[in-house]
Amino acid sequence: MPRLRSASTKYKDMNKKINLYLIVVYLVQGLFRFLMKLIFNFFMRVQIESKEDLKKLKGPLIIAANHASWTDVFLIAAALPFDTKIFPIRYACLSKIFYFPLTLPLVWLLGSFPIKRGVGLEKSLKHSIKILKDKGVVGIFPEGRRQRITDTELSRPKRGIAYLTLKTKTKILPVKIEGQVGMKFSKFFLRKYKIKIKIGQIFSLPNQEIINPESCNKPAVYIMRKIRSL
Numbered sequence: 001m002p003r004l005r006s007a008s009t010k011y012k013d014m015n016k017k018i019n020l021y022l023i024v025v026y027l028v029q030g031l032f033r034f035l036m037k038l039i040f041n042f043f044m045r046v047q048i049e050s051k052e053d054l055k056k057l058k059g060p061l062i063i064a065a066n067h068a069s070w071t072d073v074f075l076i077a078a079a080l081p082f083d084t085k086i087f088p089i090r091y092a093c094l095s096k097i098f099y100f101p102l103t104l105p106l107v108w109l110l111g112s113f114p115i116k117r118g119v120g121l122e123k124s125l126k127h128s129i130k131i132l133k134d135k136g137v138v139g140i141f142p143e144g145r146r147q148r149i150t151d152t153e154l155s156r157p158k159r160g161i162a163y164l165t166l167k168t169k170t171k172i173l174p175v176k177i178e179g180q181v182g183m184k185f186s187k188f189f190l191r192k193y194k195i196k197i198k199i200g201q202i203f204s205l206p207n208q209e210i211i212n213p214e215s216c217n218k219p220a221v222y223i224m225r226k227i228r229s230l
Contacts, residue, residue, distance in 0.1 A: 025088040025111035032110065033082055036074040043191050048079045050199040052173065058085035060132045061202070062172045064161060066227055067141035069180035076139065076175055079197045090131050091139040121163045121213055132168040140164070142224050162219035165205050172223060174200040176230035198230040 040046050057080070065076060073091060080086065090111045098107055098114035113127040122129075128138050142157035165172060178196040187193065203226065205219050 022088060022111075025090075025109065028109045029077065029088045029111065030082055032074065033077045037078040040071075040075065040078055040195075043188055043193075045191075045194045046075070046078070047194075047196045048199070049196065050079075051201045052199055054081050054199070055084055057173070059135045059137045060168065060170045061086060061137045062132070062161075062165060062170050063089060063137065063139045063175060064142055064172050064223060064227060065139075065175035066177060066224075067143050067146050068177070069146065071180060072141070072177055073139070075177055075180070075195065075197060079175075079199065086137045089137045089139045090128075092128060092141075094145075115160075121160055121216070122167075125160055125164050125167075128164050129168055132164070132170050138164070142220060142227070157220040157224040159213055159216035159220045161223055162205070162216035163210060163213070165223070166208055166210055166216070166219065169204075169207075171202045171204050172226075173202050174223070174227045174230060176200070176227050200226065200230045 063076065063086075065072060077089065080089075088111045090113060092115045093107050093112040095114040095116040097103055098112060113131075115124050115127075117124065128140070131138050140161055142161040144158040144160075164170070176198040178198070179194050205222070208215070208219065210216065
């Protein structure tokens with residue numbers, strides 16, 4: 001009995017720490033969203049189009065978007081109502097960025113989690129899987145890194161987005177951001193950018209068995225095409 005009580009106490013303490021962390025992340029994201037929205041509204045012309053009733057969004061959910069600028073994470077947050085049940089949005093972050101001393105405090109406070117390449121999909125996406133199983137919301141860029149391409153070109157997405165979706169059977173909210181390719185600080189402060197954020201309809205992938213990592217390639221391309229077609 002003492003061991004059972006000890007294990008139960010540790011579990012409760014761990015849950016309290018997790019809940020406290022999520023509250024901190026929620027507050028920090030809310031503050032950053034407010035500040036970034038003010039900045040974007042002043043320095044850029046931002047237009048938002050949506051095929052979904054954004055106020056009805058809730059987890060578990062994967063938000064998948066194209067990626068071409070450092071502003072993308074903040075633009076998505078600014079486009080979504082903060083009084084919905086999807087915040088805090090937890091973003092996947094490369095481990096080399098997550099654990100870099102200068103960026104670690106900020107990305108941790110913003111709720112990001114590390115993804116390590118070359119260790120297998122299951123191990124690499126373990127944090128994402130847990131968040132979704134806890135009915136949280138994960139933000140992910142299927143291309144894996146910023147892409148300096150035009151809308152007519154289709155970069156090859158990483159298979160992790162498909163693995164995560166099929167493994168957890170979670171729906172996807174596609175988001176396409178236009179106008180931020182090749183963004184430079186100088187032009188940003190000169191108010192040269194007109195940004196359009198297109199939010200598509202939530203969709204699911206057809207049931208499919210994950211036989212091997214390669215079996216996730218086609219579903220990943222399908223997801224990226226849904227984003228590009230918005």
